[in-house]
Amino acid sequence: MTLTKSNVNVEAQAIEAKKASKQLMVLSKEERNEALLHLADVLERDYETILEANEKDLENGRKKDFTEAFMDRLSLSKERIADFAQGLRDVAKLEDPTGQVLSDWTLENGLQVEKVTVPLGVIGMIYEARPNVTVDATGLALKSGNAIILKGGSNAINSNQAIVEVMHKGLEETKIPKEAVQFIASTDREATNQLFTMKEHVDVLIPRGGGKLIQAVVENATVPVLETGVGNCHIYVDKAADVEKAINILVNAKTDRPAVCNAAETLIVHKEWLAENSTALITALKENDIQVHGDDHVLEVIPNAVPAGEEDWANEYLSTDIAVKAVDDLTDAIAHIETYGTKHSEAIVTEDEKAAKTFLALVDAAALYHNASTRFTDGGALGFGAEIGISTQKLHARGPMGLPALTTVKFLMKGTGQIR
The missing domain is CATH 3.40.309.10 (Aldehyde Dehydrogenase; Chain A, domain 2)
Structure with missing residues (x-):
């Protein structure tokens, strides 16, 4: 099956993700953790489905004479999928980054103020030929109460689609709606360009890949970008x-x-x-x-x-x-x-x-x-669990981005009728 613009509706997917993000926000940390653990089990159970799809991408890579390094990033195995699953289990064990009271104080008029961490909402993830990112990004997003829209590179589209389909089956047996994980199953660049400009539905874009990809996102997106960088x-x-x-x-x-x-x-x-x-x-x-x-x-x-x-x-x-x-x-x-x-x-x-x-x-x-x-310089090596990328910018987040980078803050005020 050829995946083109004609059989995807990016805006509809973004709207579904936004709705699902609202449902995620009211789930308990226990419900989100249980879902991650279940996804890990389902990935290990259905690994053959993923490997069959991965072989299509590898065959395409051989035909296009991809480099050995590129093929290594693209290639999956039962062991690598087990590593993906373990990564989800590791993330589930981490401290919940949401609902944390960063500071609190009371004004002279008695108004109580709290600065609390909350999910970003909907994350758009644009990445190249690394199927592991599909799992890592999903795990971090769901753990932190965010919905995610995944747009992987065309060279790994069969692998990524199979991974998401397996995860969707798993999510149907949890409290997290499967619509919280969207995959743009298109090789058309226009689908990516659509994602760039959906400020009303998408809260942040995270590009992960080569310099040209990151530059294209930074220069063309109207959605805020958490910029990751190439590693010279x-x-x-x-x-x-x-x-x-x-x-x-x-x-x-x-x-x-x-x-x-x-x-x-x-x-x-x-x-x-x-x-x-x-x-x-x-x-x-x-x-x-x-x-x-x-x-x-x-x-x-x-x-x-x-x-x-x-x-x-x-x-x-x-x-x-x-x-x-x-x-x-x-x-x-x-x-x-x-x-x-x-x-x-x-x-x-x-x-x-x-x-x-x-x-x-x-x-x-x-x-x-x-x-x-x-x-x-890696989220796992530094004890963050899986990482969603390595930020080389200075605002909001810098370095390996784990769970805290996928949150923002709200100021919550509690009063007894104070007016100004």
Whole structure:
């Protein structure tokens, strides 16, 4: 079946989501948690349905000669679906982010004031070829009392649709209306464009994917956007860096999962450190099949490195390629990050506490590391449970966005007849 604009009605789906969000707001946290646990069981039970649909997407990917990294993000297995389910169970265990009294006080006239967390309402989620986002985003939305409209990329449309259909079957056996989870089953870009402008039905849009997708949402949406960012992450190896730490951190940040946004894409290395430790670095690069794109200084030191152009410094490779820049000092390293960084995750490896303190103070990014891998910029790794994205902006939320990022506040006033 070809999915086009003709067989979807985005506005009708948004209206249904808005109605469902009102029902969600009056459910207890126990009812929402029970629904998440049931969804986890249903996903594990019906995994074969999801895998059959995923195979259609994988076959399409093979025909289009998608990269290995892209296919890895797209590919599902029984084990990966079990991980999705466990993620829902983990989210269910987390503290309810809604209904929390952040502060309260009483005015001189006796009026009692409370500042309380409440759901955003309806979240529009626009993302690319990561079927796990379908489950993660749904779990976080429902846990926080929000309805969600999912618009995944066309390359994973069969997988995403099957996941949502399975979850809809599960929701029919819970207190949460299945209309609280909407999936736009269309490959037509016009369907996405419609979602951009539905301010009366959608409270916030969250784009998650490559730079072009995020830019398109930010530039064209009239609905408020919680902007996530691409990850051109840097590892700066200072002249006072411990050799073993530096190499282990670099290899982990580059090769653990090269296709994710918190993987390192650029190594900035102090020239003195490089001169003293080039043999150890070259050995590690070779053993881990890391292809270097280097500046003129690096080309003289590292065999088989290829010249880096301007595009390499800004590139999110999502592979085992890495750009390598040699610098004279910490100031040059920070300047390079300021020019090419995406405000995602940046790391310094050094035993010089003053240098580390300067780096952490001056580098503008959502997540900063001293002597640790950038791979920890992740909701699960930081104890948030599943994340809905990593915000690189400064308003409302920044960094890995877990449950608190999906709430706003209300001021509740209780009086005894006060007038002004």
